[in-house]
Amino acid sequence: MIRLDARDPGFADAFSALVDARREADEDVAQAVAAIVARVKAEGDAALHELTLRFDRHDLDVTGWQVPRAERRAALESLAPDLRDALELAASRIADYHARQKPEDGERTDAAGVRLGARWRAVDAAGLYVPGGRAAYPSSVLMNAIPAKVAGVGRLAMVTPTPGGETNPLVLAAAEIAGVDEVWRVGGAQAIAALAWGTGRIARTDVVVGPGNAWVAEAKRQLYGVVGIDMVAGPSEIVVVADAANDPRWTAADLLSQAEHDPTSQSILLTDDATFADAVAEAVEDQLNVLRTGATARESWAANGAILILPTLDHAIPLIDRLAPEHLQLAIDDPDTLFARVRHAGSVFLGRHTPEAVGDYVAGPNHVLPTGRRARFASGLSVLDFMKRTSFIALDAAALDRIGPAAVALAEAEGLPAHAASVAIRLGGR
Amino acid sequence: MIRLDARDPGFADAFSALVDARREADEDVAQAVAAIVARVKAEGDAALHELTLRFDRHDLDVTGWQVPRAERRAALESLAPDLRDALELAASRIADYHARQKPEDGERTDAAGVRLGARWRAVDAAGLYVPGGRAAYPSSVLMNAIPAKVAGVGRLAMVTPTPGGETNPLVLAAAEIAGVDEVWRVGGAQAIAALAWGTGRIARTDVVVGPGNAWVAEAKRQLYGVVGIDMVAGPSEIVVVADAANDPRWTAADLLSQAEHDPTSQSILLTDDATFADAVAEAVEDQLNVLRTGATARESWAANGAILILPTLDHAIPLIDRLAPEHLQLAIDDPDTLFARVRHAGSVFLGRHTPEAVGDYVAGPNHVLPTGRRARFASGLSVLDFMKRTSFIALDAAALDRIGPAAVALAEAEGLPAHAASVAIRLGGR
Numbered sequence: 001m002i003r004l005d006a007r008d009p010g011f012a013d014a015f016s017a018l019v020d021a022r023r024e025a026d027e028d029v030a031q032a033v034a035a036i037v038a039r040v041k042a043e044g045d046a047a048l049h050e051l052t053l054r055f056d057r058h059d060l061d062v063t064g065w066q067v068p069r070a071e072r073r074a075a076l077e078s079l080a081p082d083l084r085d086a087l088e089l090a091a092s093r094i095a096d097y098h099a100r101q102k103p104e105d106g107e108r109t110d111a112a113g114v115r116l117g118a119r120w121r122a123v124d125a126a127g128l129y130v131p132g133g134r135a136a137y138p139s140s141v142l143m144n145a146i147p148a149k150v151a152g153v154g155r156l157a158m159v160t161p162t163p164g165g166e167t168n169p170l171v172l173a174a175a176e177i178a179g180v181d182e183v184w185r186v187g188g189a190q191a192i193a194a195l196a197w198g199t200g201r202i203a204r205t206d207v208v209v210g211p212g213n214a215w216v217a218e219a220k221r222q223l224y225g226v227v228g229i230d231m232v233a234g235p236s237e238i239v240v241v242a243d244a245a246n247d248p249r250w251t252a253a254d255l256l257s258q259a260e261h262d263p264t265s266q267s268i269l270l271t272d273d274a275t276f277a278d279a280v281a282e283a284v285e286d287q288l289n290v291l292r293t294g295a296t297a298r299e300s301w302a303a304n305g306a307i308l309i310l311p312t313l314d315h316a317i318p319l320i321d322r323l324a325p326e327h328l329q330l331a332i333d334d335p336d337t338l339f340a341r342v343r344h345a346g347s348v349f350l351g352r353h354t355p356e357a358v359g360d361y362v363a364g365p366n367h368v369l370p371t372g373r374r375a376r377f378a379s380g381l382s383v384l385d386f387m388k389r390t391s392f393i394a395l396d397a398a399a400l401d402r403i404g405p406a407a408v409a410l411a412e413a414e415g416l417p418a419h420a421a422s423v424a425i426r427l428g429g430r
Numbered sequence: 431m432i433r434l435d436a437r438d439p440g441f442a443d444a445f446s447a448l449v450d451a452r453r454e455a456d457e458d459v460a461q462a463v464a465a466i467v468a469r470v471k472a473e474g475d476a477a478l479h480e481l482t483l484r485f486d487r488h489d490l491d492v493t494g495w496q497v498p499r500a501e502r503r504a505a506l507e508s509l510a511p512d513l514r515d516a517l518e519l520a521a522s523r524i525a526d527y528h529a530r531q532k533p534e535d536g537e538r539t540d541a542a543g544v545r546l547g548a549r550w551r552a553v554d555a556a557g558l559y560v561p562g563g564r565a566a567y568p569s570s571v572l573m574n575a576i577p578a579k580v581a582g583v584g585r586l587a588m589v590t591p592t593p594g595g596e597t598n599p600l601v602l603a604a605a606e607i608a609g610v611d612e613v614w615r616v617g618g619a620q621a622i623a624a625l626a627w628g629t630g631r632i633a634r635t636d637v638v639v640g641p642g643n644a645w646v647a648e649a650k651r652q653l654y655g656v657v658g659i660d661m662v663a664g665p666s667e668i669v670v671v672a673d674a675a676n677d678p679r680w681t682a683a684d685l686l687s688q689a690e691h692d693p694t695s696q697s698i699l700l701t702d703d704a705t706f707a708d709a710v711a712e713a714v715e716d717q718l719n720v721l722r723t724g725a726t727a728r729e730s731w732a733a734n735g736a737i738l739i740l741p742t743l744d745h746a747i748p749l750i751d752r753l754a755p756e757h758l759q760l761a762i763d764d765p766d767t768l769f770a771r772v773r774h775a776g777s778v779f780l781g782r783h784t785p786e787a788v789g790d791y792v793a794g795p796n797h798v799l800p801t802g803r804r805a806r807f808a809s810g811l812s813v814l815d816f817m818k819r820t821s822f823i824a825l826d827a828a829a830l831d832r833i834g835p836a837a838v839a840l841a842e843a844e845g846l847p848a849h850a851a852s853v854a855i856r857l858g859g860r
Contacts, residue, residue, distance in 0.1 A: 170843060250856060256852070353829070353830045358823070362836045365821035372655075377553045377818055389812070390774075390776065393778070400783045403793070425679060
């Protein structure tokens, strides 16, 4: 953890170092992934079979290519009732929030008599990657699948590695609640390639979303354009703005809720009170000592944690915009005034009773958010990621006579005479 | 040109071949581009200087790094009046159409007492790539720059190669009309890298848009995530649906307006009348013989053109959806009924007096559209490409008591005790 005081002479440089620090692994897997993608494109299911045997150590012809519907239903039925209620509350709140994102079609006829508009439709099929192992979260299944369903996507195909053939019942239950149509036991770059190109068994999809390791992320990047993809995700991060009126134990818990994700996660406290800062640092140590995920959280806090002491909380605003954090928690009395002046953040948690974790599960907005300063230009996952817009234009002879000559002039100037001719031939047409 | 009749036994296979034909060059420039990008990141302006000398054969320290504002103003002032009027009409119609795309912020407080919402903001800076040579179109400058301006982007930096130091006055005039802030004389993968990473002279941008060759497209793909990018664009294409009530010369002109772009462009006619099909084919030959861009258009029409004869125009719908064309022209009496049943197209031109070319210049909707079957999942360029959404959540103690326990249950089930603790510590808090 680094502790910086904005009044120290080295603050600007130290803060820039914090902003520029790369926490993402620079594994160069591009060539290995390209080879896998090419193989799946050429060989289809045979490649999936062989690669799954090699990387996940099970034979798809024995374990089954898909997790049968009955197994997914059974996983849901055997959930503890409080857990099932929690997943269903989360699903219903996520569906409700995302339903309001559905864009409206529109059209109008303007003064020149030109009818113009835009129409939105869902993609036909979406693919959802769900990692195996540590990062296999049922909440992520809900957050990735429900926006697709709300968009109106007809077919939702999930892929997930099942090392040794073992499935994760919580993930299966979440897939069942979210309305996932197919669950395939394949993972890694080969699963992304299968969703993008299609194989004999797995039909091609149009958009592929979901988190994954460096191989999965690189496969998505390489196949961008063959399919639509969501933003490449990096390590998770939070910026907490808190004044001395907070309970330092609450603030410490907020910082650790990011730190426990992964050693590469980042938690940053911005405060205007040095004594409060000390109290939070102490509470972090206390909680680390008893936390079941303490080893990971301690590693993250030691390597990437930061406490910044500012003259006033107004000083936080430019720092927040440079960090463009995935999560921003404003634990102050009047969070809206500060929020109005912030430009770049993925999701904002307003007030002292809005811990970021409530947004990870049940608040409703998506928890798939831009990381690594990408909130400068990117948004959280939404219904729009599963839809596309078709613009349309309709002219009659009179409208074309009004605006057509300008098109002819521009086409001629650009050296495109057939463009010009297709308009000119219709002028004065009626 | 291939001519297919839907009643022929080989139709299904021949149509599939048409859908799957790859017209995009498979130039493998990934490694060369990666080297250029890495060099610009490490060496900044020195790399731009050396690469511009090598590829564009001019010395930036002599020609100047930027095109000065005075030169851009002079280019605008010296335009022929009808051309200036045409560019200004186009700019004003494009701005008007795109202004209606601006999303609205929203918030509400739900039954559980949870306040939820989303807020949109423009990115700080956008980069616009404008190719040199044949594809340097002033209309593209307007179509790429104006949505950024409408979004509210504060800084718009254009990069364009000026081989031998020569600039294109039409492009400069369009940049001036569109409100471009900076015009840099750099091109290729190195220009994209400069916009993404920043150099000593060129400040980093947040989103990079605009068409380019294989090197530019690969640089954008590699830098996706460092900055936001628009969809990778391939060769242009049109599907024209026309019945026998059309003048075959009009339909021929529409097909050739795509074909003249490039030998890789594609024009497809769908009709329900074989005699009309023959008349169009004949009119295409007649027009090719006199067209100034006839050599290119003939090459495109020969290699990629197609006329498909269908029993009725209803048969066009599934074919259109498989082609997912960039441009779809419906030259029939009741185009809306057919359009309502089409799922996948970039932009649709309704009726007999709406040639696609009117949309390239002055109609208002964007002409940067998804190509190569990407209308299945992608949309034309819009104001949204230059904005990002921040979600927000606010709970009070009572709301947290209502939905917090479900978050605690899910966090525990996912093995994330610090997430659970950050909620649990606040429950029953007041």
